[in-house]
Amino acid sequence: MKIVLAPDSFKESMSASQAVAAMRAGVQAVLPDAQCVEVPMADGGEGTVDAVVDALHGQRVEVHATDALGRPVTAAYGHVPLRQLAVIEIAAAAGLELIPPDRRDVLRASTFGVGQLIRSALDRGAEDILVGLGGSATNDGGAGMLVALGAVLTDADGGPLEPGGAALERLDRIDISGLDPRLRDVRIRVACDVTAPLLGPTGASAVFGPQKGADPADVARLDSALSRLAAVTATTLGRAQPQRPGAGAAGGLGFALAEFLGAEIRPGAEEVAHTVGLEQAVRGADWVFTGEGSVDAQTVMGKTPFGVAQLAVKAGARVVIFAGRVAADASVLLDYGVDRLVAITADGTPLEEALRDGAVSLTRATAELCREITGADRQP
Incomplete structure (x- = not known):
């Protein structure tokens, strides 16, 4: 049997x-x-790294990164050398649980640490990166991640934006000329069960912002800021799909992963099952x-x-x-x-x-x- x-x-x-x-x-x-x-299985959330590492006999890699508020944190991701595969849970660096309730600040929380994990995976030769979305403290549309990977986001005066979703209200230009060139040769897959678009009443800010401490005024401000991100993205890339299912996942991180890094967004359990x-x-x-x-x-x-x-x-x-x-x-x-x-x-x-x-x-x-x-x- x-x-x-x-x-x-x-x-x-x-x-x-x-x-x-x-x-x-x-x-x-x-x-x-x-x-x-x-x-062993997972659905892209907590436990995904352990499940894939155990199933494929990989290893956990610890990285000095920053949490959603820019504080030092030791974050781990999975690495399977024989398959040149890296497995990242974004909550390891940008997780809500890493921030004490009285310190949470969704307006300035950043995904910069997620970019640090991706960069470390590239340094180890990863050619396939599985990213599990879930549990984030952020609502910055993935802007912090892009900055960590070499992009420059500036305001109308040419000054760099400070971290966080609220700062995107002043976004004028996204320069991707410095984006890590290794990303062009890497397949990035996103394991995500959230189908929310980036904007609107079913989007990142409205649905998930309150879970991260956003009041109604914050929600309106963040949705407006992400709308600005979508508009500048369209100008930068010649196209943008803020309505894409999953674009609103992890405070809009799904949007940046799909638009700028060409990531494929698929149901979490399905993607993990395929991987293992x-x-x-x-x-x-x-x-x-x-x-x-x-x-x-x-x-x-x-x-x-x-x-x-x-x-x-x-x-x-x-x-x-x-x-x-x-x-x-x-x-x-x-x-x-x-x-x-x-x-x-x-x-x-x-x-x-x-x-x-x-x-x-x-x-x-x-x-x-x-x-x-x-x-x-x-x-x-």
Whole structure:
């Protein structure tokens, strides 16, 4: 029997690789002769670097960078030398969680640190860069990243703009002549589940600005500033697509990645699955076990278990989704070919206990499932 183990992380309890190990222990306790294929997964958010590095036997690279407010920070990204691949989570440098709540300032937060990570990846010879968007503190349309990579953004007097989205109100010119020439030969892929455009009521500022501390006046100001960025981009490049789905991701970073660096924006779980070779792994599989901390009806909107399930069903495998919490409305997943939904902790279990014992619970639940699907009566 071939069983593919492809979970995401169980937030605050297990990394994807730890979840794989827990599942493997459960399978082997009941089916010691089963072929377990391990493919830790992610959807482009937190845990993407670890999942890809573990799946492809890469390494983590630490870089001295700056956070969204320009403070020194040690940020890490993934590097897979054999594939000349780099994997970057933008939150490692421009993350909201890096800034204390009382220090957050969305008007001047910058993606400069993201550019530093990309530049380090280029220094290591990366020819393929996977960028996971999510968790940013920024709303600068990727301007800071462009500056870190050699672009110059100036006002009408020719002076450089200060960091942050608000400064884009005064943007007059973008000089890309100094943009790192190595970028021309690099493929950049963006793993992102946000489909928001850059501007307007469904754009970066209106939808995500308040989550980063923007009040209504800030939202209006930032949207106007990003509109100015789009206009100057069109003048600079001869075209611009601020309405592109995903352009508004990470405070407009998706816009800069697509327009200036030619990045491809695709659904996160789909892009990670492609990178780690999940489609090949599920071929010939009897079962595919996936999961994450919580599943509900929103899981079908592109979360990892849904993406894994779609590939598995297409390959003819049966799918089980494990989760710490399975909401009642998660039953909609059964309409998409998922065979079973398994909660690994009992209702009423205190959260602290559930998180602490997540690996043990997942191993137990996997073993019980294996006994059920095979009729095995061996005990773990």
